[in-house]
Amino acid sequence: MQAINRKLLRDLWHVKGQAIAISLVIAVGVVMLIMYSSAFDSLHRSQTSYYERQRFADVFVTLKRAPLRLRDRIANIDGVAQVETRVVVDVTLDVEGLSEPATGRLISIPARRRAMLNDVVIRRGRYIDGTRPDEVIVNEAFALAHDLTPGDTVTAVINGRRRDLEVVGFGLSPEYIYTIRPGELIPDDTRFGVFWMERRALASAFNMEGGFNDVTLSLMPGAREEEVIQHLDTLIESYGGFGAIPRSLQLSHWSLSQELNGLQGVGQVVPLIFLSIAAFLLNVVLTRMVSVQREQIAALKALGYANAAIGWHYTKWALAIALTGAVIGTAGGAAMGNAMMTIYNDFFEFPALTYRLLPSVVVSGVVISLLAGVIGAATAVRRAVRLPPAEAMRPQPPARYRVSLVERLGIQGLLSQPARIVLRNIQRQPVRSLASVTGIAFSVAMLIAGTFSLDAMDEMMDVQFSVAQHQDVTVTFVEAASAAARHELQRLPGVLTVEPTRSIPARLRFGSRSRQLAISGLPEVPRLSRVLEVTDLSPVTLPPDGLVVSRKLAEILAIDRGDVVRVEILLGARPVREVVVADVVKEYMGLSAYMEINSLRRLLRESETLSGGFITVDPSRLDALYRVLKATPVVAGVTLKGAALESFEETFAENINVMIFFNVLFAGIIACGVVYNAARMSLSERSRELASLRVIGFTRAEISSILLGELAVLTCVAIPVGLLVGYGLAALVVTLFDTELYSFPLAVAPRTYALSTLAVLTATVLSGLLVRRKLDSLGLVEVLKTRE
Amino acid sequence: MTATDSSVATRPASPNTSGPRRETVFEAKDITKVYHMGEVDVHALRGVELTLLESEFLVLLGPSGSGKSTLLNILGGLDVPTAGHVMYRGRDLTTAEERELTDYRRRHVGFVFQFYNLIPSLTARENVALVTDIAEHPLEAAEALAMVDLADRLDHFPAQLSGGEQQRVAIARAIAKRPDVLLCDEPTGALDISTGIVVLEAIERINSELGTATAVITHNAAVSGMADLVITLSDGHIGSVRTNDQKVSARELEW
Ligand SMILES: Nc1ncnc2c1ncn2[C@@H]1O[C@H](COP(=O)(O)OP(=O)(O)O)[C@@H](O)[C@H]1O
Numbered sequence A: 001m002q003a004i005n006r007k008l009l010r011d012l013w014h015v016k017g018q019a020i021a022i023s024l025v026i027a028v029g030v031v032m033l034i035m036y037s038s039a040f041d042s043l044h045r046s047q048t049s050y051y052e053r054q055r056f057a058d059v060f061v062t063l064k065r066a067p068l069r070l071r072d073r074i075a076n077i078d079g080v081a082q083v084e085t086r087v088v089v090d091v092t093l094d095v096e097g098l099s100e101p102a103t104g105r106l107i108s109i110p111a112r113r114r115a116m117l118n119d120v121v122i123r124r125g126r127y128i129d130g131t132r133p134d135e136v137i138v139n140e141a142f143a144l145a146h147d148l149t150p151g152d153t154v155t156a157v158i159n160g161r162r163r164d165l166e167v168v169g170f171g172l173s174p175e176y177i178y179t180i181r182p183g184e185l186i187p188d189d190t191r192f193g194v195f196w197m198e199r200r201a202l203a204s205a206f207n208m209e210g211g212f213n214d215v216t217l218s219l220m221p222g223a224r225e226e227e228v229i230q231h232l233d234t235l236i237e238s239y240g241g242f243g244a245i246p247r248s249l250q251l252s253h254w255s256l257s258q259e260l261n262g263l264q265g266v267g268q269v270v271p272l273i274f275l276s277i278a279a280f281l282l283n284v285v286l287t288r289m290v291s292v293q294r295e296q297i298a299a300l301k302a303l304g305y306a307n308a309a310i311g312w313h314y315t316k317w318a319l320a321i322a323l324t325g326a327v328i329g330t331a332g333g334a335a336m337g338n339a340m341m342t343i344y345n346d347f348f349e350f351p352a353l354t355y356r357l358l359p360s361v362v363v364s365g366v367v368i369s370l371l372a373g374v375i376g377a378a379t380a381v382r383r384a385v386r387l388p389p390a391e392a393m394r395p396q397p398p399a400r401y402r403v404s405l406v407e408r409l410g411i412q413g414l415l416s417q418p419a420r421i422v423l424r425n426i427q428r429q430p431v432r433s434l435a436s437v438t439g440i441a442f443s444v445a446m447l448i449a450g451t452f453s454l455d456a457m458d459e460m461m462d463v464q465f466s467v468a469q470h471q472d473v474t475v476t477f478v479e480a481a482s483a484a485a486r487h488e489l490q491r492l493p494g495v496l497t498v499e500p501t502r503s504i505p506a507r508l509r510f511g512s513r514s515r516q517l518a519i520s521g522l523p524e525v526p527r528l529s530r531v532l533e534v535t536d537l538s539p540v541t542l543p544p545d546g547l548v549v550s551r552k553l554a555e556i557l558a559i560d561r562g563d564v565v566r567v568e569i570l571l572g573a574r575p576v577r578e579v580v581v582a583d584v585v586k587e588y589m590g591l592s593a594y595m596e597i598n599s600l601r602r603l604l605r606e607s608e609t610l611s612g613g614f615i616t617v618d619p620s621r622l623d624a625l626y627r628v629l630k631a632t633p634v635v636a637g638v639t640l641k642g643a644a645l646e647s648f649e650e651t652f653a654e655n656i657n658v659m660i661f662f663n664v665l666f667a668g669i670i671a672c673g674v675v676y677n678a679a680r681m682s683l684s685e686r687s688r689e690l691a692s693l694r695v696i697g698f699t700r701a702e703i704s705s706i707l708l709g710e711l712a713v714l715t716c717v718a719i720p721v722g723l724l725v726g727y728g729l730a731a732l733v734v735t736l737f738d739t740e741l742y743s744f745p746l747a748v749a750p751r752t753y754a755l756s757t758l759a760v761l762t763a764t765v766l767s768g769l770l771v772r773r774k775l776d777s778l779g780l781v782e783v784l785k786t787r788e
Numbered sequence B: 001m002t003a004t005d006s007s008v009a010t011r012p013a014s015p016n017t018s019g020p021r022r023e024t025v026f027e028a029k030d031i032t033k034v035y036h037m038g039e040v041d042v043h044a045l046r047g048v049e050l051t052l053l054e055s056e057f058l059v060l061l062g063p064s065g066s067g068k069s070t071l072l073n074i075l076g077g078l079d080v081p082t083a084g085h086v087m088y089r090g091r092d093l094t095t096a097e098e099r100e101l102t103d104y105r106r107r108h109v110g111f112v113f114q115f116y117n118l119i120p121s122l123t124a125r126e127n128v129a130l131v132t133d134i135a136e137h138p139l140e141a142a143e144a145l146a147m148v149d150l151a152d153r154l155d156h157f158p159a160q161l162s163g164g165e166q167q168r169v170a171i172a173r174a175i176a177k178r179p180d181v182l183l184c185d186e187p188t189g190a191l192d193i194s195t196g197i198v199v200l201e202a203i204e205r206i207n208s209e210l211g212t213a214t215a216v217i218t219h220n221a222a223v224s225g226m227a228d229l230v231i232t233l234s235d236g237h238i239g240s241v242r243t244n245d246q247k248v249s250a251r252e253l254e255w
């Protein structure tokens, strides 16, 4: 090995504590990068291959009823590759062990298995026997949630009659990777199940013989999606089509895409933050190194080492640290990416969600960390390269000190000698002090940004379930009903209050943008299902005319208050109306559009109709209510607030805790990295001075107080800054995670500020103690003998 | 011993002119060096002329701040003069680029500094290896260390060596490349007398055995006894130039 490389290794070993600290910070950045990129890649790849294997459709539409012969006309649309017509119906389920009603979606499948679109993967059991009309395949998550085994039965309420469906297999479909009931925000495997059933059996139960009410189709390569959708819509309009949607808006696919986008966004931003901090630490340490080694550099140049060789020598120093970080980070990132797949397995239903770490991801992780190393090393390397050797041989002039600002305020009498030294030191190195403050502040900020999601989630839940929703149960009818239905609801057992709602499927169009969703008609000031402006939690009054839309929807359609949108109502004669946007409100979840219920009815030219109701119930009569609801044919779905809350917490809480653990770990690494480095730097720069002070009679405690006092001052300055920056970072996180599904509130609880401060203080004290141990073993004679 | 006083350097007749004609190693013509220190200009060298021949031993004397180090650094290609020219075997160092200067130092120059400037993280042998790694026909590191009587200290770190030993390592490092010139800036400045003599003996041996042109800066006028040529600098000028007819060996120096 070349002697100069030996020097490199020994220098590295000499500052191993700092080198490891920096490597770890880099490792954290790489962990994030690898974790998010590989999770993205694995999820994306699983999605793509799943879609391909099971022939996930490109266009989806539901309609009221069309005769089977329409199928050929659909197939003849230019660009259509394969068409699947189905019968799809939602029914109420009575599941053993579940007092409340659940919802089942029955989907028709052919009696004999063939290659169809959205094909079902059989996970357990078998495909249905076409001759036995009661056999069903159930989606795996529902089966697992209810501990079903093939051979068990589930009771469905079909047209008012209870019918036992025999589960013969568990299945998965690319249509239901994210299994969520339309109109709901949170998946609930216990209360929503998908059942695949023989076509004729299903059709005859719902008067669909010779017809269908659902079309999915795949496109030929190069086909124009929009044109096909337009053709399809025209073709099925008279059959009550609800407006076709492209795959990108299919609920399961769309939810998965939102997650993928989030992964990509976070994976691109967060690692950069960590790597910037690492670059900064490298800069500080290496700059110090170059200044300590001034004369060594001069000697190397005198011996004939070229500037480039010297520059490369110090660059390698940074690269070695970066590479170590990259290796640790890659291993950690792969482990965490793998763990993330396990979490995703809870969220998403894939036949095989396997983790894959692409070589290109590893390479990009390594390259980016090396880049951070080079950037961090740049100024120090430039300094080493530019160092004029002749001048470097000359002893450095003593550092220039000034009376510190604080002392000039006229309070020097109050300051002890060590306190003065501390202040002068800080002031003498304003850039370094500032950098340390920045670093410490950043770790406080990281902690806040990494843990506030708990607060945000709390806030979201609180707003959603305590402030906004006051109903206990939401009932949805199969068909819109007349005013009498309201009284029927009121007469159900245990019902205290009823708030009617009229919800209609519609397509909102503004300019070239459009979106399909349900418009909810609610009372002027809803008391149960409230509309809230979440910025100040004020209840929104629905105006007598016009739409109130959520901010997300407004963004998607690029509309604002006062704009007039086209509302294509996907019901009956499909009236098209122009409606003014009366208000835009900020909400945390989902996309929504509201109208005052009577103004919506006017839009439909209807009187007193309702499509469901929000009700409050006497808790002691809940079971009685459930029993009735389970047997009521006009009820298509029942949503329970308590259940929604529960399933939300089940889904998120556990994962959030894991996430927070790692965020705290990572922020702790940064805090220790920054503080420990700052302390070691001061020690390295001041060891002579401190040793001299010891010689003239200062005690160990006193010189410790000089060094640690400096850290303490810097930390105290840094913490308030960190709290502010943390709020800013939290805002960044909120923006990054802002999807069409959720927008997280920027809510940081005082507890989070306090804990972050405490964690950084702990890291500071620990680093201080580590350095103090070094200080106590400071060999006076050796220090004074060595020439600086 | 003859002595001439001249602020412009005219080289007195060399004692060696009678011998075989020797090549000129250095020829410095009217070199000045000005450092700009904010408002004030520091004139470190004010028109210095000098000629150094092959295998000649030059001693530079002069009070602190008189420009000795500046001159030596310029000869060694570590620094460039503000005006004037330095020729090394006919090559103009003052117009050379950084890359050429590095190459010049690497091939031809051996430096020894007052504070040794060893790499503290490398052993004696490794410090010498720094040079043998990049030189063209170097000595073995062990061989170079043997020449300065350090054969038994090969694997010691600088911190484990005395000042004199460290300086001898520095000399071994300087000579390991078989340099054409050996430039020593106060090599004994940090050493006591007897250690200083050991170091000077080493330098003397290199000069006589390898025929390396040697320039040594010293505060100690007694050292000038070893020299062929003694130049005294004062305030950036050449104060005096004299040649020695009768060289004294390091061991016989009287301090
Ligand atoms: N890099 C420099 N910057 C400013 N002044 C310098 C520099 N190097 C040398 N000098 C000044 O030039 C003069 C000569 O210095 P130097 O050659 O080191 O003297 P000597 O080696 O004879 O003691 C001194 O006044 C010194 O202060």
Ligand SMILES: [Mg+2]
Binding pocket: B068, B069, B070, B185
């Ligand atoms: Mg000098």
